[in-house]
Amino acid sequence: MGEVKAILFDVFGSVVDWRGSIIRDLSAWGSAQGLQADWATLADDWRGKYRDSMNRVRSGKLPWMNLENLNAITLDEILPRSLANLGPDQKHHINMVWRRLDPWPDAVPGLTRLKSRYRIATLSNGNVALLAAMAEHARLPWDMIFSAEQFRHYKPDPETYLGAAKLMDLAPGEIMMAAAHVSDLEAAKACGLRTAFFPRPLEFGVAREQSGGDFDILAKDIEDLAAQMGC
C-alpha cells in the first residue's frame, strides 16, 4: 500500500447514513409542517429506485442529468405512496434532504486521521453542490470533491474512476477506492485502483450480514481503515 497517495470515498451509505438521516430530518420537518407520513417507507422507496434511475442515464434512455434532477423525478414517482398534495417548495425541501445527511460516527474522526497522510476526496454519484453542502453540514474534511457530474458518467462507469485519477494526476494504482459496496469496489479494481471495503450493516435499517471480497483492505469502519493505513 506504500504507493497509495489518495483515497476516494463512496459517500451515500459508506460515509453518511442516508436512511437514518432522512427519517430524522423529515420527521422533524414534517411535524413542524403538520405532515404525517411514513418517512422510512419514503426513504426506502426512494433509495429503491436509485440504481434504476441512474441506469436510465447510463444506458442513454435519459440524457445526462445530475443526481438532484434525477432524484426529483424519482421523488414524484414515489411520493403518492407516502404523501399527497405537496407544494413545490415542500417537494424541493424533501429533495434537498440529501444535502443534510449525517455521517456515521467513525466517519469524521477516521477521515481526519487519513487526511494527515493521504489526499482524501469523494467519488460519488451525488452532484457537486449536494456534496459541497453535505460536507459543510456534516463537517467532512475533504481535500477535493469528485462527482459523477464532472465526468457526466455515473459509477460504476470506468470514466468516473479514471476521470478522478486523471484530474489528480495519479496512476490508478496510486489511488484507493473505499466503500461499503462491493460493486463499486469491483468496478474500481477493474480500473486498476486499490480497494478498501468496510461494512455498514445498518445502511438499510435492518441489520444485515455483509461479506467483503477480494480487496486490498478489509476494515471494520473508517477509523479502522485509518489505523490499517498507518494513520
Place this chain on the structure above:
Amino acid sequence: MGEVKAILFDVFGSVVDWRGSIIRDLSAWGSAQGLQADWATLADDWRGKYRDSMNRVRSGKLPWMNLENLNAITLDEILPRSLANLGPDQKHHINMVWRRLDPWPDAVPGLTRLKSRYRIATLSNGNVALLAAMAEHARLPWDMIFSAEQFRHYKPDPETYLGAAKLMDLAPGEIMMAAAHVSDLEAAKACGLRTAFFPRPLEFGVAREQSGGDFDILAKDIEDLAAQMGC
C-alpha cells in the same frame, strides 16, 4: 452583497506570490544541484508566455491541454536563455514549482475568515492536481477546487465562470469573483457575477500602481475583503 453565497478566487498572483516563490524555491534547489541561473529572469520569461500559451488553446491552435502540459512546452521554449543541458527529471522539478507556491501573507487568514460565512473555492487556470497540491503546501482552506481543466476552457472564457456557477447550483449573482486582475473580473462581471478587486502591487517584482475598476468591492487585500464582507 447579501445574496452572495460563494466566493471564487483567482489564484496565481491573487492568492499566491508566484514570482517570489519561484525565485526562492528554484534558487535553493539550484544551489543544491550546483546550477547557476538567473531565476528571476526564468520566472518572468515563463510568466510572460503564460497568456499567449493559453490563447493558443483558446483559439483552437492547440488542442485542449491542461496548464502543466502547456507550462512544460513553454518552459522548453524559455529555458535556453537561463540554463542549458537539464535532464528530464530536472525539467520536471522546475515545471512542478507551481505546486509549491507560497501565499501572500494575508491570504490564509483572510480565506479562513471568509470560509466561516461563505463557501470559498478556486477558479483558476491551474489544473486540479496543481491546485490540490498547492492547497496542501500553502494550507489554503478551499471548500472546493474549480479549474479550467474541468471545463476545458481557460479564463476569461465564460464557460469557466458559468460552469462553476452551475456546479455550485447557484445563480451568477450569488457568486463573487475575487482577483487582483481587472481582466478576470471584467469577464466575470459580464457573466453576471459579483466582483471584488484587491491589488498585488508586487506581483511582478517591481512595485506598480494598480487601479481597480467598476467592481462591487475594492479591497486592500484578502483580509480587508473579509472585513468588508462581514467576516
